Amino acid sequence: MLQGLDPESERHAKELLYRCMEELGAVKAALYLSGSGGSFELAAHYGFGRRDAVEAEVKPGSPLYDWVRRHRTMPSYLNNPKDDAALGPFLENAGSVRLLTIPLTVGDRLVGLVDARDKARKLAYSPEDVPIARAIGAGLESFLRELGMYGPAVAPSQTPTPRPAPTLADSRLPLPFVGVLQALAAVATESARLPTVAATALTVTDGKTVRALVLRASPLESRQREALAAHQVRALEASGARVPPLARWGWAEEASDGSEKRAEEIRSAVILAGPPVWAVFSVLTPTGGTAGDTVLALARGQFDLARQLRDYRRAARNLARILLEPGETTFPHLRQHSQAVSELAQRLAAGVGVREEEEELITVAAYLHDVGLRELDYARTYRMERPGELEKRMYQRHPVVGARILESAEFPGDLAGIVRHHHERWDGSGYPNRLAGRNIPLGSRIVHLAEVYDVLTSPSSYRRTLGRDAALDLIRSESGRQFDPELVPLFEDLVRA
Numbered sequence: 001m002l003q004g005l006d007p008e009s010e011r012h013a014k015e016l017l018y019r020c021m022e023e024l025g026a027v028k029a030a031l032y033l034s035g036s037g038g039s040f041e042l043a044a045h046y047g048f049g050r051r052d053a054v055e056a057e058v059k060p061g062s063p064l065y066d067w068v069r070r071h072r073t074m075p076s077y078l079n080n081p082k083d084d085a086a087l088g089p090f091l092e093n094a095g096s097v098r099l100l101t102i103p104l105t106v107g108d109r110l111v112g113l114v115d116a117r118d119k120a121r122k123l124a125y126s127p128e129d130v131p132i133a134r135a136i137g138a139g140l141e142s143f144l145r146e147l148g149m150y151g152p153a154v155a156p157s158q159t160p161t162p163r164p165a166p167t168l169a170d171s172r173l174p175l176p177f178v179g180v181l182q183a184l185a186a187v188a189t190e191s192a193r194l195p196t197v198a199a200t201a202l203t204v205t206d207g208k209t210v211r212a213l214v215l216r217a218s219p220l221e222s223r224q225r226e227a228l229a230a231h232q233v234r235a236l237e238a239s240g241a242r243v244p245p246l247a248r249w250g251w252a253e254e255a256s257d258g259s260e261k262r263a264e265e266i267r268s269a270v271i272l273a274g275p276p277v278w279a280v281f282s283v284l285t286p287t288g289g290t291a292g293d294t295v296l297a298l299a300r301g302q303f304d305l306a307r308q309l310r311d312y313r314r315a316a317r318n319l320a321r322i323l324l325e326p327g328e329t330t331f332p333h334l335r336q337h338s339q340a341v342s343e344l345a346q347r348l349a350a351g352v353g354v355r356e357e358e359e360e361l362i363t364v365a366a367y368l369h370d371v372g373l374r375e376l377d378y379a380r381t382y383r384m385e386r387p388g389e390l391e392k393r394m395y396q397r398h399p400v401v402g403a404r405i406l407e408s409a410e411f412p413g414d415l416a417g418i419v420r421h422h423h424e425r426w427d428g429s430g431y432p433n434r435l436a437g438r439n440i441p442l443g444s445r446i447v448h449l450a451e452v453y454d455v456l457t458s459p460s461s462y463r464r465t466l467g468r469d470a471a472l473d474l475i476r477s478e479s480g481r482q483f484d485p486e487l488v489p490l491f492e493d494l495v496r497a
Helices: 007-023 063-070 087-093 129-147 178-191 222-238 291-324 332-352 356-367 371-375 389-395 398-407 415-420 442-457 468-477 487-496
Strands: 028-034 040-046 076-078 099-106 109-117 199-205 210-216 249-255 265-272 278-285
Touching (some): 007 109, 040 109, 063 099, 063 109, 076 087, 099 129, 199 222, 210 222, 222 265, 265 291, 278 291, 332 356, 398 415, 442 487
Parallel strands (some): 210 249
Antiparallel strands (some): 028 040, 076 099, 199 210
């Protein structure tokens, strides 16, 4: 039985849960923690009314329990109950349409979850909500460590190094346009180095919090900062934003390596007009300078390009899901496995530092790495505990079949090649072509590593499930034989992070 939280701890837990409503737009949220009997028990909730069905316990075998175990590495969401045969009826019986869950981990143990239901204005959850949810989860995990509920108590002063000064990447901001705002921040950084540009500033607000990034040749005086803020507030309010007072702004000021010291004129333009998020871009120049208009035009153009790229990527991933399960055919275990492998592969590709286009290619390839199985009697062979020789040979054909399916897709980059070679091994003993070492495409090496980890640790796998550390030990033992020895330590770091 779960030991109840004391009143002060419960109040703190509810404050953290409130972030689900404030930053994710959830209508209600509940915190469940692991008890002694293997269930997750209700510890705190926020937003549930008397008529709402909030479960007192999430037991093994329940649809919500199985969902969280399947999605134990990352926050995950469901916007249509019909997309999950088991979880859908559970949501409908509870009067909910949308669900977002946040797994909570302390050490190597899944110790709880956040169940966030529905969304204000009937909006859908999206990929942009995931980093926000991860930040909320990190706050709750820190809270649990401080309480010592799942190990020795860790005092706040013993927690990892303090967070840096707030920037536009601050996770408390609900940023539905993370990628495009990063692109704008890059424009601000580069433009601040131009001749006759003294400083650039990009400020983002959701009406509750404000983050301002300033790139300048020399530190701004207090009067200059106040003038810049006033200029941006006027522009934001004219576009319908409610802006908190300056005392509540988070400022990040960085040197630009520029040479212009005179910051006498300010030009501002709202590049992104919410709701839910507004972004205003400002340029500080000497009196009479023309660089400001040029930089603002550049910022608008970069924003449009970044938004088009985001929309393209979203469409590509949706098409990948359709390709994996064409028509009325549904393979829930295949879909869950593909999603988990795609998330792991994307994080590893980002950790390796590949170009943004290559990261997207690897992400999509990881989602589609088993697409060939749909043509090879997947429903009968995939979960066989003792496949015969015929089934083994059939299974080993799936990378080649998948590559043939994808060859005509004309996706930028060698999507088919990554899928074809994702079962090659570093020592050359894999299939279908017995490639070895760096002759195996980097994307294939990344997908192979991510897939093996998910197969080892997923409760829905066809083999006995291992814990995180046991799975990583097994992968480490195959470093240099089955796996790229340079990728293994990077993968360990991201899984443990």
